[in-house]
Amino acid sequence: MTVPLTEAAGGAGADPGGVLDDVRGFVESEIAPHAEEWDQNERLPPKLLTRIGELGLWAPFLPAGLGGAGMTWATLGRVHEEIGRGCSSVRSFLTVHTMVTWTVQRWGTDGQRERWLPRLATGELLGAFCLTEPDSGSDASAAGTVAERVASGWVINGEKKWMTAGQVAGLLLVFCRTEGNMSAFLVPADTPGVEITPITGVMGTRASMLARIVLRDVNVGPDALVGPPGWAAATVMTGALDLGRYSVACGSVGILQACLDACVAYTSRRTVRDGRLSELQLIRRKISDMVVSGRAARLLCAEAGRLKDADDPATIMATWVAKYHASTAASAAASDAVQIHGANGFSAAYPAARLYRDAKVAEVIEGSTELQQLTIAEEAYREVAR
Ligand SMILES: Cc1cc2nc3c(=O)[nH]c(=O)nc-3n(C[C@H](O)[C@H](O)[C@H](O)COP(=O)(O)OP(=O)(O)OC[C@H]3O[C@@H](n4cnc5c(N)ncnc54)[C@H](O)[C@@H]3O)c2cc1C
Known part of the structure; x- marks a missing residue:
């Protein structure tokens, strides 16, 4: 069951060719049911990596004729959200692989593109x-x-x-x-x-x-x-890290959605002395916070994606903001999810513990929470001084 955070937030029409529907089905049937097992085994199965290639997700920005999915940034964000809802480890694979593939596509020579992109696009070669x-x-x-x-x-x-x-x-x-x-x-x-x-x-x-x-x-x-020697800091590093930050922000929205879904399902079943958990006001307050922070996070990611599609440099700061809000909100929601599940929140039989651990990673990678706080405030002072 998925509790709608809001459909329109991702941008109506952000799914040309219905790729999101395909990815949702893929997550429901081939990712989410196995996420706990992969987490415990500390590995993803090779079969899954092949399936990701069949959907064209290893090279989202390459045209379909070259083995990619020809996606917009907005669609990529929704795809990484969906994957993040199912399993953050899979989303992490996609994040770094896309950073490498996009680097070759964007800054590589013709020779580098010819040599690497076809195998990167199928996932035969991972980055x-x-x-x-x-x-x-x-x-x-x-x-x-x-x-x-x-x-x-x-x-x-x-x-x-x-x-x-x-x-x-x-x-x-x-x-x-x-x-x-x-x-x-x-x-x-x-x-x-x-x-x-x-x-x-x-x-x-x-x-x-x-x-x-x-x-x-x-x-x-x-x-x-x-590119030329000494050139990567302002180009490849900045550009690829921005992509990674966007992907992690969107993946964090997926974690928020998974927390909400798990908590609504659990509280609708579980009864305590004062009644069903879903009827208790203190529980409802936590559910409300998940809905509101999830919607806000998805809107911030949609804004960052829209600015990327428009080639607007404002996307860099929009992505910092989206990542800051989405990752910290996902951590807070996952902490509440564990609390709501009580002892079951500590068990691998429920997703809450994994979501809690995965959400914390999102606060460290692709610019930690503290770096985001510093960067966003610095920009605020710069804006005011203008
Ligand atoms: C699961 C996982 C996957 C990863 N995957 C990759 C990968 O694929 N490729 C890759 O290159 N790296 C990867 N990393 C590394 C990740 O990018 C770094 O962990 C991250 O950049 C933070 O660096 P650090 O761990 O060295 O922490 P440090 O830089 O040592 O920071 C430690 C703490 O100090 C805080 N801090 C740092 N500077 C300041 C400051 N100026 N003011 C206030 N606080 C500050 C940080 O926010 C953090 O809380 C991964 C990490 C994890 C956990």
């Missing part, structure tokens, strides 16, 4: 976005991985940590310093010197198959570099 390091996260400018120019191209040395899909990705988008500035490289995961170690036992998005990736004297050709 990992490799920016964070053991000693640098929020402050990406402190990253220490280095690429040195040699006669045959570049040699990369460094260590990346917390790579979503890193255990199964075939193509790594690795951010390195080149002569002091940030550059992005496309590195096949089977290149000699690349060492991938799974990270297990994480709290949330447990099936997102995280990895630590050490690069030791990794030789790549000149064709591995995306």
Whole structure:
């Protein structure tokens, strides 16, 4: 059962070709029923990854003729919301893979597009976005991985940590310093010197198959570099992180929806001394908060998506705002969901515990809550000073 937060908020007509209906059906039948099992096993099944390719979701912005889905940003947002409603680990895979695919599509050379996009579009090749390091996260400018120019191209040395899909990705988008500035490289995961170690036992998005990736004297050709050297900070990094932030914001709306659905279903059945939970005012207040914060989050995401489709730079700040509200509201709703479920909220037999753990991840990745608070306030002061 899905409790309508509001249909129109995503933008009427935001579903050309009915892709959203297909994705909803896919989530209902092939994702949501298995999310707890994947969370416990800490992995996603290969069959699922193939199905995502069949729906064209690995390369949402590529035209259908090239194996993509030819989506608008608005539709992408609703798709990632739906996937996030079913399983945040699947949404995480889609987030980072889309960041890599879009980077190749947008900033790659013809040769890079021809070499990588067809297999990225089917999911035969998965992408990992490799920016964070053991000693640098929020402050990406402190990253220490280095690429040195040699006669045959570049040699990369460094260590990346917390790579979503890193255990199964075939193509790594690795951010390195080149002569002091940030550059992005496309590195096949089977290149000699690349060492991938799974990270297990994480709290949330447990099936997102995280990895630590050490690069030791990794030789790549000149064709591995995306754009000119030293050019990635203001382009690839900013653009891809904006995409990731939008995807996580929309996925957080999905978490809010899942919390609401689970809580309405549970409280409609469960009876305590004072009656059915659904009749109790203190419970109803929590349900109201989920409805209101969910609607607001979806509207903020829709605004960010609309501005992206219009190529309006205001989308960058709209996306920060959407991500801040959606991820913190999802955390609050998931905390209430656990509370409403009582002891059952701690059990894998109900989705509340997983939603709670996954919502917390959304507050850390793609710009943490604190960075959003700083960035949004900074913009507010800048606006007032104008
Ligand atoms: C499940 C998961 C998946 C991930 N997937 C990827 C991935 O695919 N690719 C990738 O590159 N990275 C990935 N990451 C890493 C993620 O991007 C970083 O965790 C994030 O950027 C925060 O960095 P950090 O963990 O080093 O925290 P830190 O930067 O050390 O921050 C620690 C705390 O301090 C706060 N803080 C930092 N600076 C300030 C400030 N100026 N003022 C106030 N507070 C501040 C932060 O908000 C945070 O609460 C993933 C992380 C997780 C948990």
